[in-house]
Amino acid sequence: MFGAIAMVAAAMSLGASPMIFLNPISLLIVVGGSLMVVLSQLRFSECRMALYAASRAFKHSLPDTASTIEEVLEISKLARKRGLLSLEDFEASSRYLKQGLQMLADGFAPEVVKDVLDKERLMTLDRNQAGARAFTLLNEVAPAMGMIGTLIGLVQMLANMDDPSSIGPAMAVALLTTLYGVLIANVIAKPIAEKLDARMHQQEKLQVLWTDALLAIQEGKNPRIVEQMLIAYLPDEVRDRRKAKEANPDEPMPGEEPNV
Secondary structure, three states, X not given: OHHHHHHHHHHHHHOOXXXXXXXXXXXXXXXXXXXXXXXXXXXXXXXXXXXXXXHHHHHOOOOOHHHHHHHHHHHHHHHHHHOHHHHHHXXXXXXXXXXXXXXXXXOOOHHHHHHHHHHHHHHHXXXXXXXXXXXXXXXXXXXXXXXXXXXXXXXXXXXXXXXXXXXXXXXXXXXXXXXHHHHHHHXXXXXXXXXXXXXXXXXXXXHHHHHHHHHHHHXXXXXXXXXXXXXXXXXXXHHHHHHHHHHOOOOOOOOOOOOO
16 A cells, blocks of 8 residues: 555656645545545444554454464364363463353353354454445545545636636646545555455454354364364365375475474
8 A cells, every 4th residue: 555655656756846736625625525424424433443443454464264273273182181171271362262262161051152252253243344334435435525626626717717827726626636536545445445344254254263163172072073174264275285284294385394
C-alpha cells in the first residue's frame, strides 16, 4: 500500500509542482464527505473497531495452518501422557485455544465446549465483518463523493464563464475530487477491506480447526488419529510435502536445514 502511494506521489512530482495536486476544497468534499457518509451508516464504535482491526491485520499475522497443527499435536500428546488437567498450564498461542484448553481442564462436557467455542467464533466473525464493512463502505462512497465534487466544480465553472480567472480553480476542484475519490477507494479502502476479509476467513478456519482438535483430544483419541483429522485443513502441496517427509525422514523439506 505504501509502495502504491509512493509511486503515485512520484508520478505527481515528476511533472509540474506537486503542490498543484493539493486542493483544500477537494479534500474537504472527498475526505470529509466520505467519512461523514460512512459514520451516518455505522456506529462510532464500529468505526473505531474497524481501525483497530486494520491496524492488527497489518501489524500481527495469524499463525499458518501447518504450525497450528503442530501445536495441537503437542497438546494431544501432552493430554494423552499426563491427562486433561495438565492442559491448564499450557502456553497456547491464541486466546481462543487457551479458553478451550481451560474448559477441557475444568471438565466441561463436550457439547458445552462446542457450544461455547462456536459462540466465541461467531462473535469474532461478527466483529471482523463489522471492521471490513466500514472500509467496504468507504470504498463505495469515496468515488461517489469524488463525482459530487466534480459536478460542483463544473457548476461553478459554467456559472462563471464570463470570469476567466475563476475557470481554473473550478476546474481544479472538478478534476482533483475525482482523483482523490479514486485514490482513496482503490489504494487505501479496497485493499484494507480485502485484507480484513481474507484475515477473517483465515481466522475462522483456524478456530474451526482448534474446535475439532480440542473435541478429539477430549475424547481421548490417539495423536496420530488427531493428526490425520487435521491434515484435511492443509493445502494439497503441503500434504504432499508432509507425506514425502514421512517417507524420507532424513531428507529436509523446503526451507529446512539438512540433518548433520
